[in-house]
Amino acid sequence: xxxxxxxxxxxxxxxxxxxxxxxxxxxxxxxxxxxxxxxxxxxxxxxxxxxxxxxxxxxxxxxxxxxxxxxxxxxxxxxxxxxxxxxxxxxxxxxxxxxxxxxxxxxxxxxxxxxxxxxxxxxxxxxxxxxxxxxxxxxxxxxxxxxxxxxxxxxxxxxxxxxxxxxxxxxxxxxxxxxxxxxxxxxxxxxxxxxxxxxxxxxxxxxxxxxxxxxxxxxxxxxxxxxxxxxxxxxxxxxxxxxxxxxxxxxxxxxxxxxxxxxxxxxxxxxxxxxxxxxxxxxxxxxxxxxxxxxxxxxxxxxxxxxxx
Amino acid sequence: xxxxxxxxxxxxxxxxxxxxxxxxxxxxxxxxxxxxxxxxxxxxxxxxxxxxxxxxxxxxxxxxxxxxxxxxxxxxxxxxxxxxxxxxxxxxxxxxxxxxxxxxxxxxxxxxxxxxxxxxxxxxxxxxxxxxxxxxxxxxxxxxxxxxxxxxxxxxxxxxxxxxxxxxxxxxxxxxxxxxxxxxxxxxxxxxxxxxxxxxxxxxxxxxxxxxxxxxxxxxxxxxxxxxxxxxxxxxxxxxxxxxxxxxxxxxxxxxxxxxxxxxxxxxxxxxxxxxxxxxxxxxxxxxxxxxxxxxxxxxxxxxxxxxx
DNA sequence: CAACCGCGATAAGTTCTACTCATGCTTGAC
DNA sequence: GTCAAGCATGAGTAGAACTTATCGCGGTTG
Numbered sequence: 001x002x003x004x005x006x007x008x009x010x011x012x013x014x015x016x017x018x019x020x021x022x023x024x025x026x027x028x029x030x031x032x033x034x035x036x037x038x039x040x041x042x043x044x045x046x047x048x049x050x051x052x053x054x055x056x057x058x059x060x061x062x063x064x065x066x067x068x069x070x071x072x073x074x075x076x077x078x079x080x081x082x083x084x085x086x087x088x089x090x091x092x093x094x095x096x097x098x099x100x101x102x103x104x105x106x107x108x109x110x111x112x113x114x115x116x117x118x119x120x121x122x123x124x125x126x127x128x129x130x131x132x133x134x135x136x137x138x139x140x141x142x143x144x145x146x147x148x149x150x151x152x153x154x155x156x157x158x159x160x161x162x163x164x165x166x167x168x169x170x171x172x173x174x175x176x177x178x179x180x181x182x183x184x185x186x187x188x189x190x191x192x193x194x195x196x197x198x199x200x201x202x203x204x205x206x207x208x209x210x211x212x213x214x215x216x217x218x219x220x221x222x223x224x225x226x227x228x229x230x231x232x233x234x235x236x237x238x239x240x241x242x243x244x245x246x247x248x249x250x251x252x253x254x255x256x257x258x259x260x261x262x263x264x265x266x267x268x269x270x271x272x273x274x275x276x277x278x279x280x281x282x283x284x285x286x287x288x289x290x291x292x293x294x295x296x297x298x299x300x301x302x303x304x305x306x307x308x309x
Numbered sequence: 310x311x312x313x314x315x316x317x318x319x320x321x322x323x324x325x326x327x328x329x330x331x332x333x334x335x336x337x338x339x340x341x342x343x344x345x346x347x348x349x350x351x352x353x354x355x356x357x358x359x360x361x362x363x364x365x366x367x368x369x370x371x372x373x374x375x376x377x378x379x380x381x382x383x384x385x386x387x388x389x390x391x392x393x394x395x396x397x398x399x400x401x402x403x404x405x406x407x408x409x410x411x412x413x414x415x416x417x418x419x420x421x422x423x424x425x426x427x428x429x430x431x432x433x434x435x436x437x438x439x440x441x442x443x444x445x446x447x448x449x450x451x452x453x454x455x456x457x458x459x460x461x462x463x464x465x466x467x468x469x470x471x472x473x474x475x476x477x478x479x480x481x482x483x484x485x486x487x488x489x490x491x492x493x494x495x496x497x498x499x500x501x502x503x504x505x506x507x508x509x510x511x512x513x514x515x516x517x518x519x520x521x522x523x524x525x526x527x528x529x530x531x532x533x534x535x536x537x538x539x540x541x542x543x544x545x546x547x548x549x550x551x552x553x554x555x556x557x558x559x560x561x562x563x564x565x566x567x568x569x570x571x572x573x574x575x576x577x578x579x580x581x582x583x584x585x586x587x588x589x590x591x592x593x594x595x596x597x598x599x600x601x602x603x604x605x606x607x608x609x610x611x612x613x614x615x616x617x618x
Numbered sequence: 619c620a621a622c623c624g625c626g627a628t629a630a631g632t633t634c635t636a637c638t639c640a641t642g643c644t645t646g647a648c
Numbered sequence: 649g650t651c652a653a654g655c656a657t658g659a660g661t662a663g664a665a666c667t668t669a670t671c672g673c674g675g676t677t678g
Contacts, residue, residue, distance in 0.1 A: 008310075343656060360654085
């Protein structure tokens with residue numbers, strides 16, 4: 001393989017017209033240049049330079065090598081520039097995944113902020129629940145994920161979690177439900193209700209289940225859906241009641257009512273997730289930082305219904 | 310500047326998925342790979358590789374480097390291929406110059422032969438007399454020239470000449486000229502004639518002049534032209550007589566006659582000219598060889614008028 | 619003409635780099 | 649716990665890439 005260092009020397013020789021001058025601009029001695037060119041000619045088995053009394057001139061082969069050298073050196077410079085851009089958040093990409101309710105609550109302001117601070121980083125976001133996004137993170141398909149779990153102290157092998165906020169769940173009832181008139185309903189009041197739940201693979205499922213068990217009954221499941229807008233719809237239609245996390249209540253139908261369960265409130269916990277291992281790309285670090293800010297702001301400006309809890 | 314050797318190692322690591330495997334295919338030890346990658350990371354100030362228990366995965370920066378590495382290595386391969394092509398006459402170019410009469414006599418068969426043997430070499434040919442073509446050769450504008458001179462032993466500083474053939478000059482007379490009836494006219498018979506000559510800068514000028522001086526007179530110049538077809542026209546029109554070299558007589562008007570001057574015949578000598586200095590490109594060497602063949606064939610098949618000399 | 623530049627080549631010596639070898643540490647599998 | 653597979657690291661070595669010093673060549677200049 002041709003040696004790029006040597007090609008660079010040849011290019012300088014071509015540019016300067018003599019070994020000595022090239023040595024000068026390269027901060028080499030003339031001897032080094034002579035040896036490098038000689039080595040390059042030996043390796044290629046070609047005469048690259050015509051030595052004259054007053055300096056040198058390239059042969060056709062030499063010119064060909066210089067042409068390629070120019071292209072290669074340019075490409076090397078590009079590579080360096082790209083690395084700097086990635087490190088300085090003036091380039092590169094950030095591939096993220098979020099679960100749905102954060103996708104319509106926390107992520108929009110976070111992405112807006114990121115875009116404003118680092119407009120040249122290419123962002124992509126997909127929707128997937130933790131049971132999908134964590135494997136994607138581990139396999140390198142994505143760089144960052146928003147996840148949630150039942151416990152605030154979570155530990156996932158190979159993944160570094162950053163705690164963002166607690167997301168309380170609220171009871172959702174049809175507007176004409178008897179309990180809707182009650183300020184502070186209890187879970188025990190709902191033993192006979194039909195329930196609308198998320199899919200069994202979701203941690204929310206466990207959370208609700210555990211809450212009802214704590215209240216002394218095994219809830220009856222009328223319907224399963226992961227889409228909180230749909231769940232609101234089913235509740236409004238009288239199919240059943242449900243527990244929906246605060247982040248899933250960015251918009252609330254007016255034919256349903258939201259009630260806090262007080263200290264019975266099940267709480268899920270939201271985390272930033274990135275690959276563990278000491279290294280964290282600048283883009284991931286920036287996004288984790290921004291999401292922490294957004295989460296903090298979110299907690300400060302919690303809607304009234306949260307305060308009611 | 311990024312080190313291409315190291316980039317190549319990184320590329321192999323990316324390809325193989327582990328340092329060990331990359332070392333295997335590169336015939337290195339695992340240690341060498343580890344050190345090279347570490348050095349690359351140190352130089353770029355970036356983490357390029359995520360080390361896991363089971364092998365490694367590239368970071369975004371690492372992938373960027375590999376992308377550039379691919380391009381650069383491809384370009385290096387191209388460069389090598391081009392050098393081989395030039396050396397093996399499967400590419401490259403040959404820029405030539407010839408004086409006019411050889412351009413319509415020796416060069417066409419030579420170029421045809423070259424194109425047949427080495428169709429991938431790009432050929433270009435310009436018309437210029439030795440006083441132009443030799444400087445062009447020295448300055449590198451052309452790689453090869455056909456030249457002529459008054460003496461068969463010629464020496465031009467910095468130029469390597471290869472003798473091709475002797476080009477005798479013939480007396481050209483109007484068909485109705487009194488001397489046209491004579492089988493073997495003498496120069497002395499032409500003392501009173503008007504002459505049509507090439508330009509004074511041309512060696513032919515000296516050649517004719519010297520010949521006439523040898524016959525004891527200073528010839529009278531009626532007209533100057535370097536174009537032998539034009540000269541033939543002027544002779545036919547009765548403007549004067551001329552001496553035209555054999556190579557300028559590839560086509561002869563039928564209203565003029567050609568006569569040999571026997572042992573008084575002035576002779577110019579034709580050479581291949583290439584830059585001196587030990588190195589000669591494959592294309593130049595091939596063309597010199599071919600022109601020697603063409604010249605030899607030309608001498609063997611000399612037209613009858615030459616034999617009459 | 620002699621002396622002298624300016625240029626490239628070359629020999630010898632030094633420094634640095636890129637390897638290998640040997641070994642240690644971490645992690646995941648059984 | 650043990651093992652295997654993987655990367656890291658320290659020490660040592662061979663070779664590459666420089667520098668220094670010197671030579672030879674060709675052109676220029678006093």
